Amino acid sequence: xxxxxxxxxxxxxxxxxxxxxxxxxxxxxxxxxxxxxxxxxxxxxxxxxxxxxxxxxxxxxxxxxxxxxxxxxxxxxxxxxxxxxxxxxxxxxxxxxxxxxxxxxxxxxxxxxxxxxxxxxxxxxxxxxxxxxxxxxxxxxxxxxxxxxxxxxxxxxxxxxxxxxxxxxxxxxxxxxxxxxxxxxxxxxxxxxxxxxxxxxxxxxxxxxxxxxxxxxxxxxxxxxxxxxxxxxxxxxxxxxxxxxxxxxxxxxxxxxxxxxxxxxxxxxxxxxxxxxxxxxxxxxxxxxxxxxxxxxxxxxxxxxxxxxxxxxxxxxxxxxxxxxxxxxxxxxxxxxxxxxxxxxxxxxxxxxxxxxxxxxxxxxxxxxxxxxxxxxxxxxxxxxxxxxxxxxxxxxxxxxxxxxxxxxxxxxxxxxxxxxxxxxxxxxxxxxxxxxxxxxxxxxxxxxxxxxxxxxxxxxxxxxxxxxxxxxxxxxxxxxxxxxxxxxxxxxxxxxxxxxxxxxxxxxxxxxxxxxxxxxxxxxxxxxxxxxxxxxxxxxxxxxxxxxxxxxxxxxxxxxxxxxxxxxxxxxxxxxxxxxx
Ligand code: PEP
Ligand code: MG
Numbered sequence: 001x002x003x004x005x006x007x008x009x010x011x012x013x014x015x016x017x018x019x020x021x022x023x024x025x026x027x028x029x030x031x032x033x034x035x036x037x038x039x040x041x042x043x044x045x046x047x048x049x050x051x052x053x054x055x056x057x058x059x060x061x062x063x064x065x066x067x068x069x070x071x072x073x074x075x076x077x078x079x080x081x082x083x084x085x086x087x088x089x090x091x092x093x094x095x096x097x098x099x100x101x102x103x104x105x106x107x108x109x110x111x112x113x114x115x116x117x118x119x120x121x122x123x124x125x126x127x128x129x130x131x132x133x134x135x136x137x138x139x140x141x142x143x144x145x146x147x148x149x150x151x152x153x154x155x156x157x158x159x160x161x162x163x164x165x166x167x168x169x170x171x172x173x174x175x176x177x178x179x180x181x182x183x184x185x186x187x188x189x190x191x192x193x194x195x196x197x198x199x200x201x202x203x204x205x206x207x208x209x210x211x212x213x214x215x216x217x218x219x220x221x222x223x224x225x226x227x228x229x230x231x232x233x234x235x236x237x238x239x240x241x242x243x244x245x246x247x248x249x250x251x252x253x254x255x256x257x258x259x260x261x262x263x264x265x266x267x268x269x270x271x272x273x274x275x276x277x278x279x280x281x282x283x284x285x286x287x288x289x290x291x292x293x294x295x296x297x298x299x300x301x302x303x304x305x306x307x308x309x310x311x312x313x314x315x316x317x318x319x320x321x322x323x324x325x326x327x328x329x330x331x332x333x334x335x336x337x338x339x340x341x342x343x344x345x346x347x348x349x350x351x352x353x354x355x356x357x358x359x360x361x362x363x364x365x366x367x368x369x370x371x372x373x374x375x376x377x378x379x380x381x382x383x384x385x386x387x388x389x390x391x392x393x394x395x396x397x398x399x400x401x402x403x404x405x406x407x408x409x410x411x412x413x414x415x416x417x418x419x420x421x422x423x424x425x426x427x428x429x430x431x432x433x434x435x436x437x438x439x440x441x442x443x444x445x446x447x448x449x450x451x452x453x454x455x456x457x458x459x460x461x462x463x464x465x466x467x468x469x470x471x472x473x474x475x476x477x478x479x480x481x482x483x484x485x486x487x488x489x490x491x492x493x494x495x496x497x498x499x500x501x502x503x504x505x506x507x508x509x510x511x512x513x514x515x516x517x518x519x520x521x522x523x524x525x526x527x528x529x530x531x532x533x534x535x536x537x538x539x540x541x542x543x544x545x546x547x548x549x550x551x552x553x554x555x556x557x558x559x560x561x562x563x564x565x566x567x568x569x570x571x572x573x574x575x576x577x578x579x580x581x582x
Contacts, residue, residue: 001234004207006182007475008227009193011532012202013245014159014180015238018220018231020211021162028103028140028216029156033095041095045102046088048142053082055138078135103143107215110136115212129212154178159220161229163211167342170195171278171304180222182229184209187478189458189508190470191342194298197511197530198278200285204229206472251579255535259290263538267545271520273538274331274528276506280318283325285531290538293330293389294322295528296454296506299377300339309373315380323388331389333431333454333528334381336374336406338363338395342470358468363396368405378413385425393431393454398438400445407449435459435507440488443495453496454528457507461485479562480509481569486518486557493523504528513580514569516540521553536580543576 017031033041056079064072081087087109094105114129114136154177164185170192173181178201186192186205196203202224214220214231221230221241225248230237263271274295275286286294302310302318310318322332340362354360367374384390394406407430417424434440435456447453457480462469464485467477479485489505496503504526509515511529516537519527529537552572559565574581 002231004210004229006204006207006227007188008224009205010196010203010224012224013248014202015221016157016159016179018161018214018218019158020214020216021160030101031104031217032099033101041102042092048139049082049088051142052139053079103140104217106139111215159222161214165192167191167195175199175201182222187470187472187475200532206475258535258538263541265541265546269546271541272526273534275531276528280321283322289531289534291534294332295504297334300337312376312380315377316383319384328388333391333393335393335395336377337367364394375413378410382417382424385428386423391429395433397432398436403432434492437464440492443492447495447499447501452502454504454506455492457509481565482562490522497523513540514573517544517549517552518556518569521549
């Protein structure tokens with residue numbers, strides 16, 4: 001049994017066979033064979049080894065002719081390794097003595113050797129480990145033949161394990177078949193993590209190296225509540241986790257009763273709870289979790305995996321799907337395109353590689369350089385406003401001038417629609433995200449020019465602490481509870497209150513139960529969270545009074561380190577609702 005600790009990014013517990021991505025990219029369908037089939041299995045293994053060696057020899061020749069003998073020799077070495085009798089002996093012994101299926105036995109042996117090479121800490125030998133993975137794949141391909149199962153066509157549920165997953169790879173996962181995932185890289189507020197929340201797949205990221213320790217088919221447990229991955233658990237652990245899984249789902253279904261109750265504190269303050277969505281279909285999740293509307297629609301996901309940018313009518317169709325689901329009275333805050341950095345590209349992205357994309361031409365900066373793209377989206381948002389309570393929001397605004405430019409273009413688009421006689425709401429509320437420290441510092445000036453603020457604590461934390469939100473090696477620095485971040489949030493809320501505009505928090509922080517009392521106490525009366533988290537946050541809101549929350553916030557703001565803040569908030573939340581914190 002091996003236990004790894006990482007960063008929990010999507011709650012829930014799942015137990016199942018591992019599917020190791022990047023190295024395997026297909027699933028090993030069974031782990032054991034019946035005793036009476038062992039001879040047949042060993043015969044199948046020998047044949048696969050012979051075919052794999054033969055294929056490597058053919059590749060050796062083809063590569064030698066194309067690139068030269070020194071390159072062909074690499075594949076020649078692969079063939080020699082596959083033909084090495086000690087390899088077949090080792091694998092056959094696993095089949096014979098443990099009843100392992102040939103695929104599983106091959107994977108176990110190759111990974112053991114690869115791991116031994118990697119542990120020698122020599123760049124050269126670690127490179128040889130990559131050769132072993134290559135050989136493993138070649139043999140598995142021969143063994144599985146037509147039985148190879150691609151990730152998109154899984155027939156049985158799996159736990160996906162990978163070095164990393166991009167947001168688009170994550171978006172393509174089928175939650176019915178992928179019961180959880182765990183990755184070596186990644187941080188708390190990465191877009192991969194956000195996608196996991198949207199798909200409601202339990203997930204742990206930033207676990208550090210483990211992929212080479214796993215064979216496809218090994219049993220894995222992902223505990224998305226505590227950030228733990230367990231490989232090949234013993235009987236006792238397995239049983240304990242079966243129980244945890246059951247009680248987690250009982251707790252979750254208990255929260256369902258809160259759906260039709262409002263978010264009101266014990267002393268009667270109304271707190272609006274909105275959902276964050278990436279796809280129009282998620283609007284339905286908002287309703288089932290009892291959301292008051294959509295507080296953040298991340299429209300960049302409309303651009304995912306496309307060759308060309310979406311047209312005005314494609315934008316409009318998506319927005320109308322959300323409005324139809326929520327009805328005309330629930331607000332829908334549509335955020336304009338926010339691509340770049342760790343998010344995927346549009347087809348119009350600048351071709352030049354940026355040295356520092358997190359500080360580069362991303363988000364609203366990119367839109368201001370590509371007015372056709374920007375105006376197409378604005379037209380669709382305005383057209384959608386004729387059918388529901390639509391609001392527009394600009395991301396990554398860092399200066400007042402930038403905001404004014406966005407508003408000016410928006411005014412031009414309104415004029416165009418008017419000239420064309422197209423219906424829209426001329427009073428569409430305009431908001432800005434506050435997610436760059438400069439915007440937080442200038443909140444008072446910005447507040448005079450918009451109808452609402454939405455604090456993006458994912459980016460605000462990253463830019464305030466200069467700690468990449470996707471990088472697990474700086475995950476201890478990246479902390480929304482850091483006193484520096486809290487001071488900025490306080491400044492923004494105070495500015496909004498002074499100018500009498502709405503203010504909301506839509507970063508992942510607002511869906512983390514330990515921050516609910518703090519945010520309430522700082523004056524927030526709107527939170528926008530992953531729909532799955534709404535009931536839990538609502539439960540906390542309904543369990544406290546504003547006075548209690550203000551005391552908690554005042555004390556938290558006096559503390560000097562993120563660790564002290566988080567410990568204090570965890571204790572306070574445990575006092576109110578122990579089951580949420582444990
Ligand atoms: C944020 O930065 O907090 C935010 C909500 O935006 P995103 O996560 O899409 O960058
Ligand atoms: Mg952001």
